[in-house]
Amino acid sequence: MIRADEVLMAAYEQKFDFYTGVPCSFLAPLINRVVSDSDVLYVGATSEGEAVAIAAGAWLAGRETVVMCQNSGLGNTVNPLTSLNWPFRIPTLLVVTWRGQPGYPDEPQHELMGQMTTALLNLMRVPYRPFPVATKTALAPAFASARAAMKKYGRPFAFVMPKGAISEESFSENPLRIKSLCKIVDLCCRQSIRPTRAEALECILKVIPHEAAVIATTGKCGRELFTLYDSEQHFYQVGSMGGASALGLGVALNVQRPVIVLDGDGAALMKMGNMATIGAQRPRNMLHIILDNGVHDSTGGQATVSACVSFPSIACDCSYATATATDDLTSFKEALQEALARPGPHLVHLLIRPGSMARLGRPTILPSDVARRFKRFLTSERRS
Numbered sequence: 001m002i003r004a005d006e007v008l009m010a011a012y013e014q015k016f017d018f019y020t021g022v023p024c025s026f027l028a029p030l031i032n033r034v035v036s037d038s039d040v041l042y043v044g045a046t047s048e049g050e051a052v053a054i055a056a057g058a059w060l061a062g063r064e065t066v067v068m069c070q071n072s073g074l075g076n077t078v079n080p081l082t083s084l085n086w087p088f089r090i091p092t093l094l095v096v097t098w099r100g101q102p103g104y105p106d107e108p109q110h111e112l113m114g115q116m117t118t119a120l121l122n123l124m125r126v127p128y129r130p131f132p133v134a135t136k137t138a139l140a141p142a143f144a145s146a147r148a149a150m151k152k153y154g155r156p157f158a159f160v161m162p163k164g165a166i167s168e169e170s171f172s173e174n175p176l177r178i179k180s181l182c183k184i185v186d187l188c189c190r191q192s193i194r195p196t197r198a199e200a201l202e203c204i205l206k207v208i209p210h211e212a213a214v215i216a217t218t219g220k221c222g223r224e225l226f227t228l229y230d231s232e233q234h235f236y237q238v239g240s241m242g243g244a245s246a247l248g249l250g251v252a253l254n255v256q257r258p259v260i261v262l263d264g265d266g267a268a269l270m271k272m273g274n275m276a277t278i279g280a281q282r283p284r285n286m287l288h289i290i291l292d293n294g295v296h297d298s299t300g301g302q303a304t305v306s307a308c309v310s311f312p313s314i315a316c317d318c319s320y321a322t323a324t325a326t327d328d329l330t331s332f333k334e335a336l337q338e339a340l341a342r343p344g345p346h347l348v349h350l351l352i353r354p355g356s357m358a359r360l361g362r363p364t365i366l367p368s369d370v371a372r373r374f375k376r377f378l379t380s381e382r383r384s
């Protein structure tokens with residue numbers, strides 16, 4: 001049986017040094033090794049879809065990434081794999097366990113996914129190989145060919161891991177000890193007319209430094225940002241709704257520059273676990289802005305449940321450094337300047353009114369080109 005450190009070494013030789021995922025008992029030796037290894041970074045995600053988006057951000061910031069998950073969680077990855085990794089051509093190495101593998105008795109909840117695991121990978125056009133378990137010498141060529149395929153096609157690649165592939169590994173993880181001192185700063189002036197999203201974006205564009213990276217959520221937010229001003233600093237996350245803050249986290253953990261996530265209330269609600277991971281990882285350079293119009297504006301204005309939710313309270317409870325509530329542009333600008341001047345992560349929640357620009361464009365640059373120019377922008381700081 002191969003050892004986890006042998007796997008990690010073979011992966012490290014191919015530059016895989018950023019790991020994220022959600023545990024599976026089959027993966028325990030590998031995850032236990034990864035969390036104990038100071039040469040690689042592991043970010044425990046709240047869902048496998050979140051892990052895929054975090055990995056995408058880390059790749060954009062110059063890392064080679066691995067997403068580890070149970071095949072039960074493969075379902076959670078379908079949306080980001082098909083609407084983020086595919087159009088933007090963002091590779092990641094998936095290590096997916098094979099619970100319910102036909103011929104190997106397992107629990108009933110794994111039976112159907114066990115039967116369809118490889119078919120689902122095929123359907124998502126993710127090439128895969130069995131995890132190289134036979135001998136230690138099989139590891140290096142397997143990781144090399146996985147990396148080569150990812151580089152050639154700019155798309156994910158998967159290893160499917162059977163039970164008992166790797167020998168037991170002890171576990172040494174420092175428990176998280178975060179004492180949140182976050183208290184909501186309420187700057188709302190409760191005027192009857194709230195700003196529009198476009199006005200908020202114009203304000204953001206005026207305030208943020210030129211070296212900041214900006215990730216705009218799915219729908220009209222990215223379209224308005226593109227229409228107002230296009231820049232290599234911008235990543236318009238056209239798909240993968242809810243994934244912008246996870247992608248932003250993956251970027252923020254790997255760059256020094258400020259990372260600004262423009263979220264919607266519908267998107268933030270869809271992947272609220274992201275906020276817990278952001279709070280736990282504490283990226284000092286991250287500013288999370290939620291433009292809350294109370295509706296799914298991009299799809300016709302259907303209500304979200306944001307009126308029943310306090311995003312600033314959630315941010316505080318998730319251990320963000322600061323959380324500010326605003327509903328007008330003057331205090332919004334003040335909140336942004338304050339957040340950019342201090343270590344984060346910060347949440348700025350702005351209540352806006354529904355509706356969008358009359359002449360609304362769409363990014364005219366291919367997603368794969370947006371990704372590559374954003375990656376160039378992010379990684380250029382190493383040279384400057």
Ligand SMILES: Cc1ncc(C[n+]2csc(CCOP(=O)(O)OP(=O)(O)O)c2C)c(N)n1
Pocket residue numbers: 079217218219220221239240241263264265266267268293295296297298299304
């Ligand atoms: C997984 C997924 N579900 C649904 C959609 C369709 N969709 C695109 S944008 C959007 C609304 C987003 O709402 P919100 O985040 O509040 O932003 P707003 O449109 O209000 O700016 C929806 C439902 C999608 N793209 N992906």
